[in-house]
Amino acid sequence: MRVLLVAPNASARMGGEAILPLHWLRELRALGVDAHLLTHERCRAELEDSPYAEMPISYVADSSGERAVWRFQKGAKGFAWRASGFLLSLLSMMRLGKEVRRKVDAEGFDLIHQVIPVSPRLASPVTHKTVPVVIGPLNGNMRFPDGFAKDYGDGSEAAEEMARGLSAFTHRLLPGKPNAARILVSNQRTEEGLPEGVNRGRVTHFIENGVDLDQWQASSPLPEGPARFIFVGRLVNWKAVDILLDAFSRLDAGETLTICGDGPERGRLERFAKARGLEDRVTFTGRVPQDEITARVADSHVLVLPSLYECGGAVVLEAMAMERAVIASDWGGPSDYVTPETGILIEPTSRQGFSDALANAMRDLGGDMDRIKSMGQAGRKRVEQHFAWKKKGEAMLRIYKEILGGS
Structure with a gap:
């Protein structure tokens, strides 16, 4: 053929x-x-x-x-x-x-x-x-x-x-x-x-x-806590990274957040994080080569994707393949991938409501390593079966x- x-x-x-x-x-x-x-x-x-x-x-x-x-x-x-x-x-x-x-x-x-x-x-x-x-x-x-x-x-x-x-x-x-x-x-x-x-x-x-399972392999065991959150994607407005930073600023148990990616919003987001005193807990990596993103995800506990206009969102599936839990907006592509067993979906009802729900989800999930592990294992199984x-x-x-x- x-x-x-x-x-x-x-x-x-x-x-x-x-x-x-x-x-x-x-x-x-x-x-x-x-x-x-x-x-x-x-x-x-x-x-x-x-x-x-x-x-x-x-x-x-x-x-x-x-x-x-x-x-x-x-x-x-x-x-x-x-x-x-x-x-x-x-x-x-x-x-x-x-x-x-x-x-x-x-x-x-x-x-x-x-x-x-x-x-x-x-x-x-x-x-x-x-x-x-x-x-x-x-x-x-x-x-x-x-x-x-x-x-x-x-x-x-x-x-x-x-x-x-x-x-x-x-x-x-x-x-x-x-x-x-x-x-x-x-x-x-x-x-x-x-x-x-x-x-x-x-x-x-x-x-x-x-997902290419040869590249995105299961990554166990989880790194030691406190919880490490990661965002991977272009830094454009509709990814709503400013809402993620606002939500993260309300966590206070030593959690960290890595922002992997570059784009026109990077300068504004770095200023946004600095204004909230997050310089020691939030890292902006800039653009990361594809073969290095796997290591970044493996060194984290939870992927967070708060995008408001995401038709697909392959990064969600890639994190699931690496046995990482996911928190994402219940809008567009992530809704097709994430189940209650593999992560948390949050409906974007309003800016404040979305930020509040993100903060609560990160706080609750970040404090429960057993739940993170269980979601990661379920995510890997779901990817193997369907994606x-x-x-x-x-x-x-x-x-x-x-x-x-x-x-």
Whole structure:
């Protein structure tokens, strides 16, 4: 079976969804699928200096327009960041769509799989007259919790509304999703964001994130107390790290908090922590290479992710795989992963209420190492059963065979 994976970005460094095509390429080839990846030139330097260098990857040259939008987005925030992201994805996918058809006709693939973008509303130009197309797993159609968009959205919801308004028009021009043989969605919220014209009988629920258990291994025993909390992620407004710091400032049993990541909010958050006298208990590491994050998580007891706009949240699954308890917002992706046996979900009802509940959860869980250990063990078991990339690869292969009639 020859499968062409399609993704505008394929990277372990960019963060977010860009790493997903690499996971699928690795796992499908390990299962004997002749999988190839088509991505953009901007990813070449990294991939040719990585374990993927020997795998079949081809590239489409970036246009001057794409490079200009890419440079603009790196310094943008809020509405401008999201709007430029939509534009970049659309420009990149249109160039990839044309190359997909040329490559499939020239090289004879059996199936095309567009892995990202994961947005259910973004139109797709990936189509073919005779070769079936799979799109996803998708994850999106997010909104901020009531009352949080003004302070934490930076106007980004306006970009989302613009995308929703343009959705019907763009999907008529670029009918990849309505024409797809199968669309994979992570949850009901995402399915509700699909465009009109999609045959719901071709929609399958399939969570997009997974865990490489060779990298994220169980980490026992737990380090000695007091409790060590860790946050891992980009320091952007909607991650609500300021609410986490506010909640943490009310703990007084010698607990520590490590903030792993970088981003436009870092300076403000460091000042926020200093104003609350937390310099000796809160550490900002800056950007940490992927292979060092495992050590940071292993040296902690509990991962905390208070994000208010998290479609996925793979870091939650990675912490669970390392037998670490999780405290997260009961909003978006973490709600699909965390159970009462593996962590604590907190509904973001209001800023003060969310901060209070975070403080209480950290205080209660941080003082109970037996409960942390039990949650960590349950988390590892849940990841092994439902989110290991090997199992996800096997499930995807079954979908491919079903579409191709069992071939």
